[in-house]
Amino acid sequence: MASHPEAMDDIMFILGGRVGDANNLVGLMAEASRTAVRYLPGVEWAGVTTQLGDTPSTASHTDARVLMIDEKQYDAQDGPCLRAMRGDSVTSMVAAEVTAMWPALGRTARQVGVRSFLAAPLHARLVSVGAINLYSGQAELRDAEPDLLQVIVDYLERGLDDYLDAHPGEDPRHVRQAVAGSGRVEQAVGVMMSTYGFSADYAHALLEDRAKAGSRGVVNEAKRVVDGSSGAPT
Secondary structure: OOOHHHHHHHHHHHHHOOOOOOHHHHHHHHHHHHHHHHHHHOOEEEEEEEOOOOOOEEEEEHHHHHHHHHHHHHHHHOOOOHHHHOOOEEEEEEEHHHHOOOOOHHHHHHHOOOOEEEEEEEEEEEEEEEEEEEEEEOHHHHHHHHHHHHHHHHHHHHHHHHHHOOOOOOHHHHHHHHHHHHHHHHHHHHHHHHHHHHOOHHHEEEHHHHHOOOOOOHHHHHHHHHOOOOOOOO
């Protein structure tokens, strides 16, 4: 950790809040995904998969191609992400390996420019319930600063434990509803990035500021952006 003091300070500040509800949990996952892209070398896109119910779903993503890759894995009921979760171990693969095992996933990866995959399992109360998924356009993503990755994983797992402690026995659909809202926010961020050239961080901050100014939730503000009803952000 001593070799990354500034990154460590930033990660601890960004991910150090406690989780009290499903929206907090999804927010933590979104921040963790963006943090992975920001601080882990070679990582260009990231997301978090959770399986708190019967089926896996993407709880956060930094780019639409993450959703495309994840959905192909869910359709096949297999892939680097699901193997990391089920095997409870870090899974790292390159495009050729993925294509050989899952041709449809390999084709999608090639279409969107993903050439390497790394997934690390996430635990809640010591049980594997998801994975953080890292993707790159580089030929190989074998070593994404394992110490920093472990810190991100640790904060995600603390958040999952916080949520389960605060809501014992809660229906996983509550988390799925929060995930759906988060997906709308990420969609709005994508619109603002492509339309106005904003960075992802600036677009997120602007959405939050506008939501507060209009006494609306961030998800409702995101819906206005996606629906084109909010005009150009200022």
